[in-house]
Amino acid sequence: MNNKFKYLITALLGASLLVSGCGSDAGKTAKEEGKVFHYGTMAYGPAMQNASTDPHDTYCGWSTIRYGVGETLFKFDNEMNVQPWLAESYEQMDDYTLKIHLRDDITFSNGKKVTGEAVKACLEDLIKRNDRAPHDLKIDQITADGQTVIIHSSEKVPAMIHYLADPYGAIIDMEAGIKDRIAVGTGPYVAIKVTDQGIELKKNEQYWGQTKPKLDKIVVRSITDGDSLSMAMQSGELDAVQGLPYASLPNFQDTDKYNISSAATSRVYQAAMNFKTPALQDNRIRKAIAMALDKNTFANVLLNGNGVMATGAFPDTTPYGKGLNGPGYDPEQAKTLLKEAGYTETDSDGYVIKDGQPLTLRWLTYTSRQELPLLAEYAQSALKDIGIKLDVNATDNYKDFLKRGEYDIYAQAIVTAPTGDPEYYLMSKIYSGQPYNNGHYNNPRTDAMIDELHNTFDAGQRIELARQIQQQVLDDNAVWYASFLKMNIVMKKNVTGFSAHPCDYYEITPELDIQ
Amino acid sequence: MKRYIWKRLLHLILILIGITFMSFALMHTVSTDTVDILYDQNGGANEAAAAARRASLGLDQDFFTQYASWVVNILHGDMGNSFVSGMPVFTMIMDKLPTTIELMAMALGLTLLISLPLGILAAIRKGSIWDQLVRLLSFTGNSLPDFFIAIILLYIFAVKWHVFSFLGTSSSMLPILPALTLAIAMTAKYTRQIRAVFLDELSKEYVQAALSRGLSYQFVITRYVLRSVLAPLLALLAVSAGSLLGGAAIIESIFLWDGIGKLAVDAIMMRDYPIIQAYVIWMSLIYVGVNLLSDIVCRFLDPRIAAREKED
Numbered sequence: 105m106n107n108k109f110k111y112l113i114t115a116l117l118g119a120s121l122l123v124s125g126c127g128s129d130a131g132k133t134a135k136e137e138g139k140v141f142h143y144g145t146m147a148y149g150p151a152m153q154n155a156s157t158d159p160h161d162t163y164c165g166w167s168t169i170r171y172g173v174g175e176t177l178f179k180f181d182n183e184m185n186v187q188p189w190l191a192e193s194y195e196q197m198d199d200y201t202l203k204i205h206l207r208d209d210i211t212f213s214n215g216k217k218v219t220g221e222a223v224k225a226c227l228e229d230l231i232k233r234n235d236r237a238p239h240d241l242k243i244d245q246i247t248a249d250g251q252t253v254i255i256h257s258s259e260k261v262p263a264m265i266h267y268l269a270d271p272y273g274a275i276i277d278m279e280a281g282i283k284d285r286i287a288v289g290t291g292p293y294v295a296i297k298v299t300d301q302g303i304e305l306k307k308n309e310q311y312w313g314q315t316k317p318k319l320d321k322i323v324v325r326s327i328t329d330g331d332s333l334s335m336a337m338q339s340g341e342l343d344a345v346q347g348l349p350y351a352s353l354p355n356f357q358d359t360d361k362y363n364i365s366s367a368a369t370s371r372v373y374q375a376a377m378n379f380k381t382p383a384l385q386d387n388r389i390r391k392a393i394a395m396a397l398d399k400n401t402f403a404n405v406l407l408n409g410n411g412v413m414a415t416g417a418f419p420d421t422t423p424y425g426k427g428l429n430g431p432g433y434d435p436e437q438a439k440t441l442l443k444e445a446g447y448t449e450t451d452s453d454g455y456v457i458k459d460g461q462p463l464t465l466r467w468l469t470y471t472s473r474q475e476l477p478l479l480a481e482y483a484q485s486a487l488k489d490i491g492i493k494l495d496v497n498a499t500d501n502y503k504d505f506l507k508r509g510e511y512d513i514y515a516q517a518i519v520t521a522p523t524g525d526p527e528y529y530l531m532s533k534i535y536s537g538q539p540y541n542n543g544h545y546n547n548p549r550t551d552a553m554i555d556e557l558h559n560t561f562d563a564g565q566r567i568e569l570a571r572q573i574q575q576q577v578l579d580d581n582a583v584w585y586a587s588f589l590k591m592n593i594v595m596k597k598n599v600t601g602f603s604a605h606p607c608d609y610y611e612i613t614p615e616l617d618i619q
Numbered sequence: 620m621k622r623y624i625w626k627r628l629l630h631l632i633l634i635l636i637g638i639t640f641m642s643f644a645l646m647h648t649v650s651t652d653t654v655d656i657l658y659d660q661n662g663g664a665n666e667a668a669a670a671a672r673r674a675s676l677g678l679d680q681d682f683f684t685q686y687a688s689w690v691v692n693i694l695h696g697d698m699g700n701s702f703v704s705g706m707p708v709f710t711m712i713m714d715k716l717p718t719t720i721e722l723m724a725m726a727l728g729l730t731l732l733i734s735l736p737l738g739i740l741a742a743i744r745k746g747s748i749w750d751q752l753v754r755l756l757s758f759t760g761n762s763l764p765d766f767f768i769a770i771i772l773l774y775i776f777a778v779k780w781h782v783f784s785f786l787g788t789s790s791s792m793l794p795i796l797p798a799l800t801l802a803i804a805m806t807a808k809y810t811r812q813i814r815a816v817f818l819d820e821l822s823k824e825y826v827q828a829a830l831s832r833g834l835s836y837q838f839v840i841t842r843y844v845l846r847s848v849l850a851p852l853l854a855l856l857a858v859s860a861g862s863l864l865g866g867a868a869i870i871e872s873i874f875l876w877d878g879i880g881k882l883a884v885d886a887i888m889m890r891d892y893p894i895i896q897a898y899v900i901w902m903s904l905i906y907v908g909v910n911l912l913s914d915i916v917c918r919f920l921d922p923r924i925a926a927r928e929k930e931d
Binding site for chain 2: 142144150151153155162163235236238239240300301323325327328329331332335336338339340341342472500501502503504507518528532539540
């Protein structure tokens with residue numbers, strides 16, 4: 105029996121040693137390698153098409169910019185205005201020609217100077233290899249002279265500088281090439297190891313910016329399971345995490361231990377009214393629907409405070425999202441509008457009737473965004489209160505229903521300004537006859553303003569036009585905008601210089617530090 | 620025996636044709652494809668870019684052309700490239716295979732280490748407090764889903780005791796925790812099976828005869844009964860090994876263990892058809908192969924099986 109007991113103890117000790125073998129060596133590494141920052145994210149990996157720092161490969165530019173390896177000619181500020189970054193200034197020579205003056209003090213992380221020729225070579229490779237850039241930029245020819253680059257486009261591209269601020273526009277040294285998914289950029293950090301699981305970075309000792317990087321090493325780890333990400337943060341192994349599920353955020357409310365940085369992104373939850381549905385051709389019905397739905401309930405109750413109430417298609421932190429007026433939440437007024445539209449009676453279930461027919465609408469949505477089915481259920485309940493019967497169809501085969509036209513309201517979550525410019529959304533979602541204009545909205549006045557936007561280069565005029573177009577859409581009640589999604593970054597209390605940005609391109613910057 | 624193996628291999632070809640066609644057809648019943656998902660999750664792109672991408676992947680062709688093209692490539696030994704990463708599918712699967720095999724081996728090893736003694740203990744002490752306890756553990760293990768066990772283990776070992784690291788890479792870690800999670804769930808089933816088979820054997824006449832001839836209880840158990848239990852246990856292990864070689868997606872995802880299961884689930888989410896098709900082939904090969912191997916080993920361990928077939 106004594107021998108058996110000994111064997112048992114030995115086995116248990118052996119097992120615990122094996123388990124200890126999995127233990128963290130983060131502390132040791134930190135002492136040996138200086139300041140080490142451990143960052144967990146749900147937004148990195150092959151499934152996101154960004155497991156590389158080669159910005160010209162699909163969406164890998166997001167990693168190049170997010171993790172401080174590369175920088176673009178222009179960047180977005182917190183209000184999504186475009187500002188020069190590697191560029192010093194620019195001139196719109198004519199409708200097809202953009203002249204960019206580069207800063208004279210920029211070097212790649214290998215010490216080589218960033219010249220017009222280097223930028224030209226990089227942009228030429230971009231339009232040759234990237235799937236989206238040639239369609240966005242429509243570049244015909246690039247010429248370079250000293251620190252000047254001239255871009256000739258084959259069509260008018262008023263949003264050219266916005267597209268150049270897209271992460272695919274990160275400027276890298278083409279002569280150095282891409283080795284093991286590592287590109288040589290101009291950012292404050294240099295990638296030293298890139299795998300499907302994460303990225304390791306070291307300080308760029310030759311960084312050109314006035315603020316020098318403060319961390320010696322950064323380890324970015326892809327963690328795609330929300331519970332694991334939350335526990336990795338709770339265990340203290342990570343200094344910051346991005347993409348925590350809403351349900352996990354209450355674990356990090358202790359302000360003595362953690363800070364949470366939030367920013368409203370331009371991902372909007374919207375519902376487009378189908379103008380082919382006879383009942384919805386009456387603006388009073390569309391307005392009644394908009395007035396029966398409470399955005400506050402969706403953003404602050406159903407999304408647990410992780411939404412920001414929307415008026416138009418763009419957050420009001422952006423210049424073209426300000427000063428808009430849409431119908432407010434007022435169910436009593438909604439009922440009055442239905443009466444005015446001829447729905448004067450109700451059946452035994454409480455639904456309004458016109459000519460003996462109840463007002464029944466089909467709400468189409470999909471489930472891959474977990475908040476959309478919630479929105480559908482809420483809408484069903486809220487519209488019942490004013491007497492409208494809503495049949496919810498939440499399916500991942502939504503495209504089939506869209507093709508067959510079997511819906512009256514189509515709810516979706518989309519990013520309205522990925523490159524900070526309103527034209528793409530307005531042209532594809534609002535302009536008449538466009539395949540993504542799911543509501544078949546058609547107002548010649550709106551179309552004319554979108555046409556004008558497409559031909560306008562002046563930033564101030566573009567803002568004003570974008571506002572007017574949205575106001576027209578709101579007046580027509582063509583689309584109901586519910587909420588923008590917030591992005592959260594949770595970090596330890598001792599982390600400084602780290603904050604969520606509305607376009608979620610910029611995460612690791614030279615300001616990032618651990619106290 | 621040779622005839623039997625040839626027959627099973629012929630079955631494999633039929634299975635492969637049927638199952639790859641069905642999975643291809645099922646994937647195409649969904650209206651969203653890789654391009655929709657890729658562009659949507661990253662904020663969208665203009666139609667021309669989406670159309671060009673679709674054409675470059677061959678997604679603009681009709682269903683039968685796509686399937687025929689895939690079959691022709693497979694017959695030339697080309698599994699194609701991932702729609703998402705652009706990497707060769709064969710390389711991707713081969714990269715993930717060692718980690719999956721490692722996890723499978725450790726999970727099966729732990730399962731046997733725990734379930735064999737517990738099952739035997741419950742059988743030879745039938746009705747005792749040990750038996751009751753083992754059965755209670757078995758019921759509990761059966762009722763708890765994998766992911767729940769995983770989260771509890773992670774909470775204890777990573778958050779509270781700090782003996783598991785999220786930051787290690789697969790190559791520098793042993794899959795103790797994910798293997799233990801899988802083993803706990805499998806042990807619950809194995810223990811009950813082993814107990815039942817053991818009890819069945821103990822009640823047979825040859826055991827009583829051996830004991831009445833004066834052979835020790837320990838000798839009878841280890842030399843006769845245990846050997847008889849091995850054949851059904853092997854069949855059970857074959858099924859588990861097949862399932863684990865297909866990957867344990869949820870467990871791999873929770874423990875950041877980069878195996879085939881996670882690859883397959885990611886591919887399904889992204890509608891990455893070349894990987895899904897390769898995975899379907901892989902699973903068919905595993906199940907047919909592992910069952911064939913288990914049959915051969917069973918015949919070797921228990922010559923009565925072959926003898927019975929000869930008599931028939």
